[in-house]
Amino acid sequence: MIYSIIPAFLVVKYGRYIKDNYRKVFYLLLIAFMFYGSAIYVSNIGRNIHGDRIEGIGSAIHNFTIRFGDEDIENEYTRTEALSASPQSIEWRIMELVVEESLEYLGSIFLLATSVAFLEEINP
Numbered sequence: 001m002i003y004s005i006i007p008a009f010l011v012v013k014y015g016r017y018i019k020d021n022y023r024k025v026f027y028l029l030l031i032a033f034m035f036y037g038s039a040i041y042v043s044n045i046g047r048n049i050h051g052d053r054i055e056g057i058g059s060a061i062h063n064f065t066i067r068f069g070d071e072d073i074e075n076e077y078t079r080t081e082a083l084s085a086s087p088q089s090i091e092w093r094i095m096e097l098v099v100e101e102s103l104e105y106l107g108s109i110f111l112l113a114t115s116v117a118f119l120e121e122i123n124p
Helices: 002-021 023-042 044-068 071-083 090-122
Strands: none
Touching: 002 023, 023 090, 044 071, 044 090, 071 090
C-alpha cells in the first residue's frame, strides 16, 4: 500500500511544477496512472464494489473466445476447470490473470516511458 501512496503524494505535491515545465512527462505519467487505476478497479477492490459488472467482462471474454474458437478451446476450458484446485471460475481467472495484469504491465511501461522522457528533458 505504501508503494502506491508515495507516487500519489509526489504527483499531488509536484504535479503543477511537472505540468508547467515538463508537459510530455506529465501526460505520460497521467496515462500510466490511468492504466494503474483501471487495474485497481478490475482487481478485488473493483469486484467488491461492482462485482457483477467486472465478472461480466470476464464472462464476455470467455464467451468470445469460445464463439470464435473451435471445440478445442471449450474442451480446454473444461479440462482446466476440472484440473484446477482454485475455487475461482475461469471467468474470474481471465479477469485476474489476463486483463488486470495486462493493465498493470501497460501502466509500468508508461512509467518507464515517463522516466526516460524526464531524463531526456533534464539531459538534452
